[in-house]
Amino acid sequence: MTMRTWLLDPAPGSRRQARLGGWFRAWLALQRNSLAMTGLVIVVLLLLVAIFAPVIADRNLAVQQVLEDRLQPWSWQHWFGTDELGRDILTRMIFGARITLVIVFLVSAIVVPIGLAIGLPAGYFGGWIDAVLMRITDIFLAFPRLVLALAFAAALGPGIENAVIAIALTAWPPYARLARAETLTRRNAEFIQAAELLGASHLRILLTQILPLSLPSVIIRLTLDMAGIILTAAGLGFLGLGAQPPSAEWGAMVSSGRQVLLDQWWVATLPGLAIFVTSLGFNLLGDGLRDVSDSRS
Amino acid sequence: MLGRVYSAVRAFARLLGSVSLTFLGLTCVTFVIGRVIPIDPVLAIVGDKASNETYERVRLQLGLDKPLMVQYWTYLKKVVQGDFGNSVMTAHPVLTDLLHVFPATIELATLALVIGVVGGIPLGVYAAVNRGRWPDQIIRFVSLIGYSMPVFWLGLIGLLLFYAKLGWVEGPGRLDVGFDDIVPTVTGMLTVDSLWAGETEVFWNVMGHLILPASILGYISIATVARMTRSFMLSQLKQEYILAALAKGLSPARVVWVHALGNVWVQLITVIALTFGSLLEGAVLTETVFAWPGLGFYLKNSLFAADLNAVLGGTVLVGVVYIGLNMLSDVVYTLVDPRARGNS
Numbered sequence: 001m002t003m004r005t006w007l008l009d010p011a012p013g014s015r016r017q018a019r020l021g022g023w024f025r026a027w028l029a030l031q032r033n034s035l036a037m038t039g040l041v042i043v044v045l046l047l048l049v050a051i052f053a054p055v056i057a058d059r060n061l062a063v064q065q066v067l068e069d070r071l072q073p074w075s076w077q078h079w080f081g082t083d084e085l086g087r088d089i090l091t092r093m094i095f096g097a098r099i100t101l102v103i104v105f106l107v108s109a110i111v112v113p114i115g116l117a118i119g120l121p122a123g124y125f126g127g128w129i130d131a132v133l134m135r136i137t138d139i140f141l142a143f144p145r146l147v148l149a150l151a152f153a154a155a156l157g158p159g160i161e162n163a164v165i166a167i168a169l170t171a172w173p174p175y176a177r178l179a180r181a182e183t184l185t186r187r188n189a190e191f192i193q194a195a196e197l198l199g200a201s202h203l204r205i206l207l208t209q210i211l212p213l214s215l216p217s218v219i220i221r222l223t224l225d226m227a228g229i230i231l232t233a234a235g236l237g238f239l240g241l242g243a244q245p246p247s248a249e250w251g252a253m254v255s256s257g258r259q260v261l262l263d264q265w266w267v268a269t270l271p272g273l274a275i276f277v278t279s280l281g282f283n284l285l286g287d288g289l290r291d292v293s294d295s296r297s
Numbered sequence: 298m299l300g301r302v303y304s305a306v307r308a309f310a311r312l313l314g315s316v317s318l319t320f321l322g323l324t325c326v327t328f329v330i331g332r333v334i335p336i337d338p339v340l341a342i343v344g345d346k347a348s349n350e351t352y353e354r355v356r357l358q359l360g361l362d363k364p365l366m367v368q369y370w371t372y373l374k375k376v377v378q379g380d381f382g383n384s385v386m387t388a389h390p391v392l393t394d395l396l397h398v399f400p401a402t403i404e405l406a407t408l409a410l411v412i413g414v415v416g417g418i419p420l421g422v423y424a425a426v427n428r429g430r431w432p433d434q435i436i437r438f439v440s441l442i443g444y445s446m447p448v449f450w451l452g453l454i455g456l457l458l459f460y461a462k463l464g465w466v467e468g469p470g471r472l473d474v475g476f477d478d479i480v481p482t483v484t485g486m487l488t489v490d491s492l493w494a495g496e497t498e499v500f501w502n503v504m505g506h507l508i509l510p511a512s513i514l515g516y517i518s519i520a521t522v523a524r525m526t527r528s529f530m531l532s533q534l535k536q537e538y539i540l541a542a543l544a545k546g547l548s549p550a551r552v553v554w555v556h557a558l559g560n561v562w563v564q565l566i567t568v569i570a571l572t573f574g575s576l577l578e579g580a581v582l583t584e585t586v587f588a589w590p591g592l593g594f595y596l597k598n599s600l601f602a603a604d605l606n607a608v609l610g611g612t613v614l615v616g617v618v619y620i621g622l623n624m625l626s627d628v629v630y631t632l633v634d635p636r637a638r639g640n641s
Contacts, residue, residue: 035438138315139322142623144615146578147596148326151612154600155330227445235582238449239597254450258586261453262461269457272450280445287441 029292036288042281050097059095061088063246073266081266084256089267092248093274099249100278103164103233103242104226110168111225112218115175120206120214122176123183130180137176145170146232153241160249163242167232171225178221182214220293224286227279234275250275308631316624321373323616327609328372332361381610386602391610394595399614400485401471402584402591405511406576412515413522413572418558418565420519421526425534426553436523443520448579451513452586459509467505469588476502510587514579518572525568526561533557563633570626574619 008025012018030036049056066086074081080089122133149166156162186192186209195205236242237251245252250271257268347355360368375381381391424436459465467473471487476499480490488507491500533539534557542552581593588594592611599607 035434035441135315135318136322139319142319142616142620143323143326144574144578144612144619146581147612147615150581150596150600151327151330151608154603154605154608231445231447234447235449238447238582239585239600241600251447251449254447254453258453261457265457268453269450272447272453275447275450276445279447280442283441283445287437 026292030288033288033291035284036291039281039284039286039288042277043285046097046101046278046281049094050101053094053098057091057094059091061091063087073264080270081264083253083267084260089253089270092253093250093271096248096250096253096271096274097278099160099243099247100230100233100275103160103167104229106164107168107171107229107233108222108226110164111172111175112222114168114172116179116211116214116218118172119176119179119181120183120210123180124187124202124206124210126187133176134180137173140170141173141177143170146235149232149236150239150241153236158241158244160243160247163233163236166236167229171229174221174225175218178218179214182217183210186210186213216293220286220289223282223289226282226286230275230279230282305631312624312627316620319620319623320617323613323620324373324376325369327376327612327616328369330612331605331609332365332368332372376613381613382606384599384607384610385604386599386607391607394607395592395610395614397485398590398592398595401487401589402577402580402593404486404488405507405514405583405589405591406573406580408507408511409514409518409576409579410569410573412512413518413576414569416515417519417522418526420523422530422553422558424523424527425530428531433527436527440520440524443517446517448513448517449582449586451516452510452583455509455513456586466509467502469506469586471506471590472499472503473506506587510583510589514576514583517579518576521572521575522565522568526565529561529564530557533560563630566629566633567626570622570629574622577615577618 006017007021009017009021012021030040053059064087066082069078069082069086072078072082072086078088078090080093083089083092118133118137122130122137145167148170149163152166152169153159153162156165192205192209195209200208233242234249234251234254237249238255240252240255243249243252245256253271254268254275257264257266257271261268356362360371363371379392381395383389384391384394387394420436420439424433427433456469460468480487480494480496480499483490483493487503488500491497491503530553534553539552539557542556543549547556577592580589580591581596583589584591584593585597592614596608596611599611
């Protein structure tokens with residue numbers, strides 16, 4: 001029996017086989033979707049670049065200001081040219097990938113737990129708990145994300161941490177709604193009743209029965225949201241409210257290249273291209289993942 | 298009949314309740330941002346060179362000696378009256394400033410919305426009809442590109458290409474310096490005002506400035522509108538009445554564009570309202586790129602002048618527009634869809 005037939009066995013002999021088989025089928029479905037695979041390649045490449053940034057590029061080139069090399073067009077020495085302070089643009093973009101991923105990671109780490117903590121009990125208990133929690137969610141859902149982030153940055157001062165807080169504060173409500181909807185579809189399932197009869201506490205049922213089943217759709221939603229998070233973070237950086245100079249944040253790089261846009265176009269446009277390709281990658285991947293999960297349900 | 302009136306009144310009361318609650322939430326957040334987060338709001342106003350007496354006077358003026366709830370209540374009363382305090386930067390009341398800059402943003406966002414709707418709905422319908430075939434794939438890819446686009450970057454590229462290289466459109470700003478102050482202000486929207494005054498030359502200059510930022514914002518909303526239209530249409534095209542209409546001998550075009558699309562409008566209204574809200578936000582970035590003297594430009598400048606009153610006033614304004622749009626789409630939804638009326 002090959003690995004493949006074991007995985008695709010319609011009558012799996014163990015839980016592990018069933019679970020791995022499910023994943024393998026999803027992977028096969030994803031593979032047929034060329035757009036999604038393109039997205040996956042982009043995201044994986046970005047991760048590798050961010051992780052191995054110090055290996056593939058020289059950090060000094062990103063910070064070293066060589067004023068006689070200002071605003072050089074592309075050359076073998078500087079593939080993407082240099083910026084207004086003579087720093088190598090490609091190297092800065094490579095290190096910028098780290099900042100972008102850190103922001104995305106931090107926002108996700110805040111948003112998903114909050115969304116689950118609000119959405120799961122709301123769907124599970126119903127009644128006034130549901131009403132109160134969803135009212136709060138609706139209030140936050142009605143907030144304009146970027147503008148609220150602006151206001152936060154104005155009060156707290158610009159910086160990555162504050163940008164993360166501001167984005168997270170406006171990004172969690174859809175997760176709460178999603179978690180609630182997922183919980184509602186399973187609230188009255190027999191396996192939940194069985195768990196209740198066995199004397200499991202509410203907390204235990206939420207954490208061991210409902211949470212694991214809700215996670216896949218939350219993760220898909222997160223992948224689709226990543227692009228939005230990246231764009232908001234880059235927008236804040238562009239406005240000068242995210243990462244502060246001299247850090248190589250992509251949005252801030254676009255902003256600093258604006259002054260020389262007409263004569264040295266590469267300074268502003270190339271970092272912007274990185275923002276675009278990255279968010280496109282996450283969108284393509286998320287879109288494909290959603291298709292896969294749709295066809296299974 | 299009486300029952301219907303009763304349920305309509307009840308639905309309206311519910312809506313009003315939820316809107317006021319959201320408004321309270323919004324002002325709560327802006328209050329916290331303005332009064333609680335800054336470590337010392339007094340110092341932010343008087344500066345660190347002020348004497349103790351001035352400091353104490355301003356502290357009492359701001360009511361900072363009172364409990365938080367009382368302070369919030371005072372703040373809320375002022376906001377409801379449209380009093381956001383004075384702008385440090387312009388020395389005008391913030392509300393005056395906001396009313397001065399907001400029409401420019403409305404003008405930009407409205408044209409963008411028109412582009413988004415006129416472009417997005419036909420694309421979405423076309424994609425749904427050709428589901429899975431190559432037109433669908435292409436439209437899907439184009440929308441995904443729109444979703445992934447940093448709007449400020451697209452703006453810069455647009456300026457570089459269409460203004461600097463090709464010279465097809467006018468540059469940053471709302472109109473050329475030579476045209477300043479020709480047209481009297483009526484609505485604050487220069488396209489409307491110039492036509493009102495019969496100044497076609499000014500109108501075309503304004504359009505030359507407006508068309509590029511509006512198209513760029515419009516493209517982003519085409520992406521949203523096309524995708525939503527596609528998914529709404531797909532769920533309609535699956536229904537049996539479509540089959541019945543086709544079997545009856547109606548032309549496929551009529552079935553798609555009149556019957557199916559007719560049922561999709563209700564859902565689309567919500568999407569369009571929300572798109573308008575996100576366009577207002579996108580305008581913040583676009584305005585910065587195009588030096589467009591609207592709300593976003595004003596917010597950004599206030600931000601860097603540490604003008605917290607102006608920033609929070611702008612935030613409340615955008616928030617209120619958001620809430621208003623949500624409410625409007627709810628109301629329209631109830632008016633258009635008889636099913637939504639009965640069940641509350």
